[in-house]
Amino acid sequence: MFKTLLIKYGEIAIKGKNRHLFEDALVHQIIHALKKVEGEFHVYKMQGRIYVDCLSAYDFEETVGALKCVFGIVGICPVMKVEERGLEALGDDVIEFLQNVYDIDSQTFKVVTRRARKSYPIESMEVNCELGGRILEAFPGMRVDVHEPEIMLHVEIREKIYIYSKIIPGPGGMPVGTNGKAMLLLSGGIDSPVAGYMICKRGVKLDATYFHAPPYTSERAKQKVVDLARQVAKYSGPINLHIVNFTDIQLYIYDKCPHDELTIIMRRYMMKIAEHFAKEAGDLALITGESIGQVASQTVQSLAATNEVCTMPVFRPLIGFDKQEIVDVAEKIDTYETSILPYEDCCTIFVAKHPVTKPNLNAIKRSEQKLSEKIDDLVRTAIETTEKICIE
Numbered sequence: 417m418f419k420t421l422l423i424k425y426g427e428i429a430i431k432g433k434n435r436h437l438f439e440d441a442l443v444h445q446i447i448h449a450l451k452k453v454e455g456e457f458h459v460y461k462m463q464g465r466i467y468v469d470c471l472s473a474y475d476f477e478e479t480v481g482a483l484k485c486v487f488g489i490v491g492i493c494p495v496m497k498v499e500e501r502g503l504e505a506l507g508d509d510v511i512e513f514l515q516n517v518y519d520i521d522s523q524t525f526k527v528v529t530r531r532a533r534k535s536y537p538i539e540s541m542e543v544n545c546e547l548g549g550r551i552l553e554a555f556p557g558m559r560v561d562v563h564e565p566e567i568m569l570h571v572e573i574r575e576k577i578y579i580y581s582k583i584i585p586g587p588g589g590m591p592v593g594t595n596g597k598a599m600l601l602l603s604g605g606i607d608s609p610v611a612g613y614m615i616c617k618r619g620v621k622l623d624a625t626y627f628h629a630p631p632y633t634s635e636r637a638k639q640k641v642v643d644l645a646r647q648v649a650k651y652s653g654p655i656n657l658h659i660v661n662f663t664d665i666q667l668y669i670y671d672k673c674p675h676d677e678l679t680i681i682m683r684r685y686m687m688k689i690a691e692h693f694a695k696e697a698g699d700l701a702l703i704t705g706e707s708i709g710q711v712a713s714q715t716v717q718s719l720a721a722t723n724e725v726c727t728m729p730v731f732r733p734l735i736g737f738d739k740q741e742i743v744d745v746a747e748k749i750d751t752y753e754t755s756i757l758p759y760e761d762c763c764t765i766f767v768a769k770h771p772v773t774k775p776n777l778n779a780i781k782r783s784e785q786k787l788s789e790k791i792d793d794l795v796r797t798a799i800e801t802t803e804k805i806c807i808e
């Protein structure tokens with residue numbers, strides 16, 4: 417059983433003077449992710465590397481599973497950590513490593529030594545040859561293949577020596593918290609959880625707002641959104657979810673405005689209210705799951721009309737994605753099965769048979785004037801009665 421995991425990180429290693437901030441954020445996120453895993457872990461950085469020492473018995477799959485949700489990690493390498501005791505002893509260690517990890521018979525291999533500590537007296541190439549020779553002696557069925565080896569045996573010489581051969585891919589991206597915070601408009605659909613995941617992958621912490629329309633939308637529809645938020649939170653860390661009761665606003669719009677403009681007007685109010693909570697929470701942008709042309713409310717004209725009410729930037733990471741591409745990500749991050757549960761959504765209930773696909777902004781604004789009597793009060797009430805829950 418491996419007692420140490422070496423964490424590889426890519427992009428964040430090139431952040432110049434801010435590098436330590438990124439590393440510290442990554443260490444912090446790893447510690448957070450491992451809190452949910454049984455076992456005692458020590459996470460620390462040393463010489464441009466992050467290590468997880470496993471101090472007690474632990475479940476390997478569960479631990480790696482948790483690390484696979486930490487943005488910023490490019491690879492997870494189970495390593496054998498040994499003291500430097502000379503080349504002879506290192507050969508013994510390497511042989512022990514191979515015996516423990518593989519059913520050795522006739523694999524091909526290559527030794528790749530990295531001498532990060534330059535005071536180590538022997539050149540990398542020489543170490544490769546020496547260790548290669550020892551392996552061939554110990555396992556007569558094995559052969560060297562420098563181009564496409566089945567086993568790439570890495571030996572990193574630092575204060576201690578690290579031996580590993582497997583690099584389990586991490587999710588990539590940047591550590592959450594290194595790029596500010598944004599407000600996700602989270603519905604129960606397939607798209608918005610994926611949109612949240614994608615922005616979060618770039619290091620942005622998430623808040624979320626869901627527009628609920630009881631009794632037209634059920635408790636189960638709300639529960640579905642909570643479940644989706646929980647799934648996204650595996651990657652993003654805790655999400656403050658705002659659940660807005662949107663019913664009275666929707667009914668009022670339904671009552672006063674042309675039905676073919678309902679969706680656009682409704683979506684404009686959603687953006688306004690989400691932006692209110694975003695400002696309150698110190699978020700710098702909004703995030704939606706919109707994609708050009710997906711539905712009437714997502715034509716370029718509709719997106720422009722919706723966007724017009726926002727003062728913050730609106731991130732739409734799925735804007736150029738086809739549905740299948742979105743579904744592929746949803747399946748990868750395990751939100752798909754929840755997203756397709758058949759509970760009604762507040763948008764689908766009030767949707768017109770023939771919504772405008774090329775809304776005219778002036779016409780929309782004229783229609784919205786018909787709301788002037790009560791809409792401010794209704795928005796205020798919706799904001800005041802919003803339920804806030806922290807999703808872990």
Ligand code: ATP
Binds near residue numbers: 601604713762
């Ligand atoms: P799908 O197309 O799979 O239903 P969706 O719900 O994301 O996904 P739309 O209903 O067209 O698609 O909405 C577009 C975007 O608007 C969503 O991605 C989401 O960001 C936001 N949105 C829609 N409905 C709500 C809602 N009830 N609460 C919060 N945000 C919403």
Ligand code: MG
Binds near residue numbers: 605
């Ligand atoms: Mg939807």
